[in-house]
Amino acid sequence: MNTHSSGYYSIDKDYNILSYNDTAKQLYPNLQPGVKCYKALMGLDSPCPPCPVALGIQGPKTYLDPIRHIYETVDAVETVQPDGSRGHALVFSTVAEGESLSKSIPTGENSLRLLGAINLLASDYMSVYGVNRETGKISVYRSRFTDAFADIKDNADYKLSFNFLIQKYIHPDERSYVSRHLNYETLLERLSQEASFKIHFRVVTDTVHYYYLLIARNGNADDYRDFVIAVACEDNDVTARKIYENQLHSLLASITHAAGYFHLDLTDDKILKIGGTSALAYKIDADASIDHFIAETAVFIPVLKDRNDFINTFCRSSLMKSYEDGQVEVTRVSRCLYDDNITRLSKYVTRLLLNPSNNHLEAILYGEDVTRTQEAYETQVSIVQTLSSNYLNVYLINPREKTLSVIKQEDRDVPAPDKKHNNTYPYDLFLLDYIRQRVYPDDRTMLEESLELDNVMSVLSGQSEYKGNYRINDRDGIHYYQFRFIKNEDSGIIVLGFLNVDDVVESEIRHQKLLKEALDTAERANAEKSNFLSRMSHDMRTPLNGIIGLLEIDKKHENDIGFLKSNREKAFISASHLLSLINDVLDMSKIEEGGLVLNHEPFDLIRYEKETQMLIDMQAQKNGIDFTVHIAPEIYEHPFVYGSPLHLRRAMMNIYSNCIKYNRENGAIHTEIHALPSHDHKLVCRWTISDTGIGINKEYLEKIFEPFTQENMDARSVYHGTGLGMSIAKALFEQMGGTIEISSTPGIGSTFVITLPFEEAEETDISSEPESERNSIQGIKILLAEDNEINREVAQVLLEEEGAVVTAVSNGREAVKLFSRHPEGTFDVILMDIMMPLMDGYEATRQIRKLDRTDASSIPIIALTANAFAEDVRHALDCGMNAHLAKPLDVKKMIHTIACYCSRVCISHCKK
DSSP states (O other), X not given: OOSSEEEEEEEETTOBEEEEOHHHHHHOTTOOTTSBHHHHHHOOSSOOTTOHHHHTOOSOEEEEETTTXXXXXXXXXXXXXXXXXXXXXEEEEEEETTSOGGGGSOOOOHHHHHHHHHHHHHTTSSEXXXXXXXXXXXXXXXXXXXXXXXXXXXXXXXXXXXXXXXHHHBOGGGHHXXXXXXXXXXXXXXXXXXXXXXXXXXXXSSSEEEEEEEEEXXXXXXTOOEEEEEEEEOTTHHHHHHHHHHHHHHHHXXXXXXXXXXXXXXXXXXXXXXXXXXXXXXXXOTTSOHHHHHHHHHTTOOXXXXXXXXXXXXXXXXXXXXXXXTOSEEEEEEEEEOTTSOEEEEEEEEEEEEETTTTEEEEEEEEXXXXXXXXXXXXXXXXXXXXXXXXXXXXXXXXXXXXXXXXXXXXXXXXXXXXXXXXXXXHHHHHHHHHHHHBOHHHHHHHHHHHOHHHHHHHHTTOSEEEEEEEEEETTEEEXXXXXXXXXXXXXXXXXXXXXXXXXXXXXXXXXXXXXXXXXXXXXXXXXXXXXHHHHHHHHHHHHHHHHHHHHHHHTTTTOHHHHHHHHHHHHHHHHHHHHHHHHHHHHHHHHHTOOOOOOXXXXXXXXXXXXXHHHHHHHHHTTOEEEEEEOHHHHHSOEEEEOHHHHHHHHHHHHHHHHHTBOTTOEEEEEEEEEOOOSSXXXXXXXXXXXXXXXXXXXXXXXXSTTOOSSTTHHHHHOOOSOHHHHHHHHHHHTTOEEEEEEETTTEEEEEEEEEEEEOOGGGSOOOOOOOOOOOTTOEEEEEOSSHHHHHHHHHHHHHTTOEEEEESSHHHHHHHHHHSOTTSOSEEEEESSOSSSOHHHHHHHHHHSSSHHHHHSOEEEEESOOSHHHHHHHHHTTOSEEEESSOOHHHHHHHHHHHTSGGGHHHHHO
């Protein structure tokens, strides 16, 4: 730090520190945002005694810092914070005590120096007098005394006044000493050699007080005309010692992270204390002289030049000379060897302070690893270099000087009249010129406000980056640009860059357009789904209403057997339709979630087609429709394939159902099945299904596969559709690796072309075991686990009417308990519901299979569940079940399955 230095910090109304500059931080290392200023500066618990804010003093105020023995001139200016609250900005200037007071006064007019010095000193000293060197006359500028020094009057003679003062008020033991030093000729002689000096003494009034006179000349030794005498009381030396101790404690507390720190007594040439995080610090000889200690420490600095500089800077004589020159802090940076034998960049700092208890000059020398700080700086440099490569214009901002330095300028010529020096320009003028010349008129006001320096600094006070977009005028039209400020918190460097962002903005515009289209699509889909739910509510209530109505009618015709039989058939038809609706919704839900699992099993394509043809033919005949199928010879040559016949039939049934549903009276459906050329052991089949139905309009044909849609919303009342059949068919075909195409002519009919690939299988892959002829369950002992009381009762009645012996329980835990407590052979088969309280069917099955008894692993367990998807079947088999029956139960299938699994001959076949 130079002999004379300026600092700045700001506080809020509660004395909390808001900001500060580097000089302030060097002088007061404990400065931190949010800390009380008096705590950080002096280590006090209340405002400093000379605080201009607390005292309400306006204008500069000068006082002597008792710790560092330097003069400090402080000016406090009231400020308004962004939130409207009041605060203060404090600017201070320091000067070493031994230097001329005139140099600490910020004015260039010699004629005003004396008056300025007196005015500044008057705020801190009990009395201030000016003495004319030629006449010896006194000018009283301030006097707070009511006893001692009160007799000194304006325009009085110096010799008479001070002789009287000495005899009346100076302690008898010190009168001779004070008389000798205040002798007018002696005083002038000393001022010719020294710019200022002090005289300490005691004053006796009612009690004894300690005072000192500060005597300073105004000007050079050979031409000064006046000198100043300022009187100060030293009764507060205890406060000075407390401030010293607090500052010392705060300094040591703030450097506990340092690799090593050392408290030195420069006056007595000894080490007072050693500390730090590095083991190397404690290897230093604590009894060594300071110069020997410095030499020992320098050994860890590998570069000879840095080592010598360290020794020369921190040796005892250099530190004492630095303090005499007004420096309170000395800093050096070099590489140093650490405990792990790795050299790192280190910063060495010595803080100099005077101990008021013994007037000894002391020093705190510490070293800290600043490698990361250096890396952060290098990162910042890298950012600047990166900006320079990517941005058209790049500038370095100096907020204190309010200037802008050009690092890179590509898209315009810099106006020469604005230049200060070395590519540096006034910030406001430079950017205002840029805005007027280049920026699109509608964006100029916005950009001026955004780039206003106070606004930029306000934004960067809470974040490290600030950016925004604007438009510029160019010869080829309007372009989009972005400004970007980057601030490095460690170094304080602020960089501004201008970048062309046409591509980014155009991409954003496209993105917004896509988002809007996606939103429109989602809104349409939601509307369609809402309409579908409304329709499904109608469609599901319609058969349900029929079922409930038929049951109500049956109550009034309990004795009419024929009438009841007719109603049961009608109720069964309505229930079957309701089940179809529910299956469609569940299938579509699975498909949309991507959770539909296809089987991969061998089957006979010819046999499959004959079975499907039989089902479709029955429906077609009921509607008076002629149904024909032609299978090409090449299919017969190799009909065995791998696939998911269950899902294939479901998809095909949806297509055929539409052909039947929307066909005309006495219409026809014809199917052609061919094999397409293929390789890699693949069989690619093409189904061409043509009908003579009502046809499909071109507009609806484009969205026929969208879920929840129907060409004519009234069609569901006539044809009983959900609007999901075609969506499900297409999804299933695509999941099988195939395609579906549709062509249609309204009033003539439609043609569906389905193409599907199959992996070829061998006939031996397909089970040929004969199906059991036994469908009787007479005498079979069944354990039934079903939590729903009605379902349990229905199943039990149906099974007992077929001659079975049924034991029923309401959950899986009871099933395990009952099975385990009865001897082997008690039960022949277990019918297990899946979703049950206490223990579900899966866990109950696993528990039974683990039992230590012979029939635990062999007894057939058949799932009875509403979970009817392929993955549900697979889950049931994986947990140890033998078969899976979906609710609502098909009674014939249930009886056949039980009979099959209770017959050893057909177990393998029934598993298929």
